[in-house]
Amino acid sequence: MLKQPPSNEEYLPHLAFDSVIFGFNGTQLKILVLEYHNTGLFALPGGFVRRYEDVDAAAKRGLWERTGLDNIYLEQFYTFGNFSRSRPDIMRTILEANGFEIPEDYWILDRFISIAYYALINYDEVVPKPDELSDNINWYPIDNLPKLMMDHQLIVEKALLILRENLDKKLVxxxxxxxxxxxxxxxxxxxxxxxxxxxxxxxxxxxxxxxxxxxxxxxxxxxxxxxxxxxxxxxxxxxxxxxxxxxxx
Amino acid sequence: MLKQPPSNEEYLPHLAFDSVIFGFNGTQLKILVLEYHNTGLFALPGGFVRRYEDVDAAAKRGLWERTGLDNIYLEQFYTFGNFSRSRPDIMRTILEANGFEIPEDYWILDRFISIAYYALINYDEVVPKPDELSDNINWYPIDNLPKLMMDHQLIVEKALLILRENLDKKLVxxxxxxxxxxxxxxxxxxxxxxxxxxxxxxxxxxxxxxxxxxxxxxxxxxxxxxxxxxxxxxxxxxxxxxxxxxxxx
DNA sequence: AAACTATTGTCTCACTTTGTTACATTAATA
DNA sequence: TATTAATGTAACAAAGTGAGACAATAGTTT
Structure with a gap:
């Protein structure tokens, strides 16, 4: 029997967030990457924005859901809004691989604008949890990431640039x-x-x-x-x- | 007879852009501010994103509509996504003052997330044009702005901070x-x-x-x-x- | 117990960058 | 021709950075 996917009653359409979550293991800078069930697709942790929720709060919630951590350093750094970044074909693959019944004109297959955040966390304090669509979530060193889906590689690169710029200013x-x-x-x-x-x-x-x-x-x-x-x-x-x-x- | 307002067929719901357009008159740094018809409300120039349009392209189009200039230095700097920033009451006032017939559950009265850009232009080359909702558009020195509606004052302040940070890097x-x-x-x-x-x-x-x-x-x-x-x-x-x-x- | 090793805290010296002052130059005016 | 006010550049001090040297020291080896 097919599962019901999230309804768009709860969320703002066309709007998502993605987080580049940095950690440091004593030697390497790493980020958290999800792997979706049965697809071989790797992605940044992200989510949708609830209709009455501040976007920052959504990103914070997403971070909490993946790490269990509250009160994390989190900074919005760019919004990715090109039309071509949305890939309904890939989203469909992910949903189908997870056994969802996909409604007609399903909202998740629409175009999405993504507001990107980066987070800095203390590597040792965290046991990351995968989301419902994912097999696992793991730390990968930034210079040895798996091939990420859609424009997620670009998002990581931009996050890293901004992180470098902020290195002195922000006591990273x-x-x-x-x-x-x-x-x-x-x-x-x-x-x-x-x-x-x-x-x-x-x-x-x-x-x-x-x-x-x-x-x-x-x-x-x-x-x-x-x-x-x-x-x-x-x-x-x-x-x-x-x-x-x-x-x- | 009441005019028909823009339909949401054409635009992405919940998503807008606003631009802080900087110019320099030889002495002062100024920005362009719109004044809406019959309301005493001042706002940043902005607009909506078409369904198949890149967000950057929308901002560029908006800039062209106000200034007639193409090929302008334009940079996205932040996305304002708090729930409380949306003010349907104010939007209703503006639409009514412009003689629009406002449909039930009209999309422009919904919550909006705004992607903010700043632009740098050569003050002398421009004769700004107001939009359909506005009486006029004028240059105001950044240290003597009129009271701006909603969170537009905050948007200007953030733009200025970022501009200062970029002053050396970006050959402003x-x-x-x-x-x-x-x-x-x-x-x-x-x-x-x-x-x-x-x-x-x-x-x-x-x-x-x-x-x-x-x-x-x-x-x-x-x-x-x-x-x-x-x-x-x-x-x-x-x-x-x-x-x-x-x-x- | 003494010699050895690897890392740490600090100092020095040269070099670069920045803050500050000084001064000669020069286009227009009186 | 002298005067005025802004300009281009030099000079020197102060602060910051790159590069190397060296003594101190916690544990290991002999």
Missing amino acids: GMNLLPPKFTMQVLQKVYEAILGEKLRRTTFQRKMLTLDLLVRHEKLFSGGAHKAPYLYSFKHELTEQLSQEAVLSN | GMNLLPPKFTMQVLQKVYEAILGEKLRRTTFQRKMLTLDLLVRHEKLFSGGAHKAPYLYSFKHELTEQLSQEAVLSN
Whole structure:
């Protein structure tokens, strides 16, 4: 028996959101990618906007549904609105592979404009959950993604560009790292995002003179070498930014 | 007899665009603002997206309709999607003041998400034209705008923030100035955008070492002082950017 | 226990960029 | 011809960045 797909009573037609969810595993910058049932199709996590729901709230809800996390750094970065980006043929494949009965003129097969967000999360805190249409959701390093459907590759590339631009302005590191971290790990985040090596001494000097960090006790990691200090971002900053993050506008 | 308003056959529901159109008159940074007939309401120029039209193309078309200009620097900068931003009461006032017969459940009174663009144009080249709903369209200096309806003030503020961020990256000056200009005028554009005075010698040195400008003949303005050189942006740059501008994605 | 290794924190020096002031140049005017 | 006001450029100080050196040190090896 065929299942009933979502009705368009609940959602705004023609409007979707997609999220590029970044995480950092200590070495690589990764994003979450869904794989749809029985199709070999890979996609960004996304969803639709409810009729009475703020678009930001929809994106936040989508993030919560995939990660269980609330209060995440989330930023809208672009809206993809080309006519040709919509692919009813692909959407039909996905729905059919999931055993849905597809009504005549079904709304999900229409043209969609997608509002894209990127999120920064602490990799270790999350056990991602697939959505109803997907087999699984997994972390993929940004330089080794599967082939993504539709224009999702483009969305990721744009997200990465914007993330790089915001790297200094927005204290990106704060959201990708645990509360305490070594200078080396912080540097690795920067390197992973920028895709280039940085000079250790210059980086350290820069970070310290910016006066954003608090130094804590040393971390005795067990390595045969001098133990590094742990740092955290100053408390005022974490307050300020987590506000700005999800609420703005 | 009441006029027929636009039907939603032609346009995507719930979706609009608004444009912050910047111009520079030699002293002040200004934007174009519409005033609706018989309402005292001021708004940004905007419009709807046709069912088979790229969103960027819609914004470009809207700009052409208001300015007669094609090939303008136009950049999408944010999408405003809060539920509370839509104001059917205000839309009804505007339509009624224009003598439209408003159908039951009329689509324009629904919720709208607006994709916002900013444009940079050469002030001198333009004679703006009001739309069907408006008495007039005028330039207003950004620090002395009329009270704008709905969230349009917020849209302008965000546009200005983004414009400031892009000031160095995107060669903004090129699009606001005539092909040849003096260093003083270029500096005034920067000052108008940033809202602060800059140091003449530092600015001049910076601009010259960036190696973006070509120096031309002197401009004998009639002032009782040394005549300044005229400059233009290097040809390669103007090519490159005007492409990037309207097409990207 | 001493030597060794790898990483860390800091310093130095050269070089670049920016802030600030100074000054000679020059087109129009008195 | 002297005066005026903006312009182009140089000079020097202050701040920031790139590159390398080096001592300190936690664990490992001998």
